[in-house]
Amino acid sequence: MNRRTFIRCVGCGAAAAAAQSGLLPEFLGGVQNAMAFDYTKKLSSVEARHYKKKPDGGIECGICPRHCFVTDLERGYCGVRENRDDTYYTLVYGLSCAVNIDPIEKKPLFHFYPGTTAFSIATAGCNVNCKFCQNWEISQVRPEQVDNLDLPPKALVDVCRQRKVPTIAYTYSEPVIFYEYMYDTAELGHRSGVKSVMITGGYIEKQPLAELLPHLDAVKVDLKAIREAYYRDVVGGELQPVLDRLIQMKESGVWLELVYLVVPTLNDTEQEFRDLARWVKTYLGADTPLHFSRFFPQYLLKNLPPTPQRTLETAHSVCRAEGLEYVYLGNLRGHPSESTYCPGCGKIVVGRRGYTIYEYNLKGNLCRFCEKHIPGLF
């Protein structure tokens, strides 16, 4: 029996049954519109960077410390890079699945042109799997499972210029996994007077980062914990490479801020806050902004309560006592620790409520009251 006969055979009859059937309405109502489209054609096929072909077949990706070994027709852990006949492709080049114009404070970047906006984009995929992810609907899926907007680097830079948005933020999911798209956009942006900031977990290899940094104006790193076990059990990654990259970023001179999401019972002890402060002070400097952010139950951690305000305040006071100069509390709207205080005179130099700047007392980088230098790009 040939194929056509088979189709006819299995497809015959049942019209009467169909007419009187109680179909799964929500299911069949949509299925009848299904099409066998080639989803790979809806994704990009731009050759990836930083990978090696293995002598016996397969490739090794060198973008992030996972170093995925990927064979023909398979994808790396992030789900957005695919081996096709031992050429490695990024499937998300120029394909944004989230696009917004956000206040720069939302990233959060507090020492980077306060009060400006950032054209914020993301693609699907991520190279870790944080159990608390707020954006899992884009970060933990494959690119064919989301709606993508065709927004290649030039179009992205052009739209920023047209709308007078000074900065592009690569954010929401994990820009490391859309490295090529970010790199080309940032490079083109610089040539066109548009800045770029990367909002990342910092889980990236040394060489790709070294090549990328000259095209970035600021980086915000989610340092998720100061314990390796937390990275293993809650994040699905490793701490040490992130710490190494933070030092590399600081040494490069790029503007750097940190966020630490405080998750009740998992990374919220005073000792962890103290260890964190000491590490930041030693390796990045006391003037590196550190934001503690409030956790809300999400994704795979719906069983935990939101972070109590007093835990965040403890984190703040421990880090200030250890000598960190710019410690902020996030997701606590209206809290005094949203503002920037001059370490010289103690007065507010940038007053914030949520994403709104209500007071601004800087002349360039200098405190208007005591002329102390406040680090950052203002």
Next chain:
Amino acid sequence: MSKVAVVKWAEPGVEDGLTSEQYSAMLAAGFEAFGKPDFLAKMLRRNRPDSIEKGLFSTPDSRADVVGIKTNCLTRRNATPIALAKALARALTGSGFDENNIIIWDRTCWELAQADYKINVSFSGTRCFGTDANGVGYSEEFYGSGPVNSLVSRILTEIVSHSINLPVLKDHWLAGVSAGMKNMYGAIHNPNKYHDNNCTPFCGHINHLEPVRDRHRLTIMDAVNVQYNGGPGYKGQYLSFYGGLIISEDPVACDRIGVEVVEHLRRRNRMPPLQAAGRPAKHIDAAAELGLGESNLEKIDLRVVDVDGTGSVSEGELLG
């Protein structure tokens, strides 16, 4: 003891693949090897979930089983043969199941279509579509077993009452073999998160997800032409004729026998064992440790039979 039947086509001249009638004869012999010709019907009815509420064409007073046939259409030229899917669908209708309640499926419509399956989302006949078909998609809730959690195809969570797995046996660069359990990577939304450490214990974790485990009834693994090296992508130079179907209710035991076949073909073609090639199929023992089945060869009740063109059946050899 877990039972596995291996049915081998005993006549030459089928290197390009078997017809659906030949597969039908093999399935019949396989089901008989389980002790009864009506094995399929009895097995599915025995495992009927208590909570069947809706078949594709059920009415309030006639509740129906829906059987999902999970293919592997990752590669066009080494996909689950249409002839096999057809033979199984025919075996099901012959056992009293309504053809309207049979779904041949895989991850995407496109993968099915590129393997020459005809997408059928009409109101009649055996349906054929991917999880990406409009209106299907993945479960709203996450299912977990191990550190990674996943959304599972609604075909498994909401539509079918029984799942029959129709994988293609082949070598796999990471897992050692891609057999039945590996085929269920195509049932979740994030298979890329399950490849570390030679897919161990992650392959077991996927098969341990509640909808995958609870709906699984039978694996019928195509091992007619087996790619013993360079998989899962198609590499024709490594295809070798074995001529078999490997059938079991136990997904672990079925894959264990699959490993024996791949190792046999590797030996025959002067390739090193999977262990020496750096990809031991250790995910199979790990799956057994999760309680999914039997990986110890000594505890597997293996029956091998040969079938010829007249339909007559004789004792066969696994590695003959």
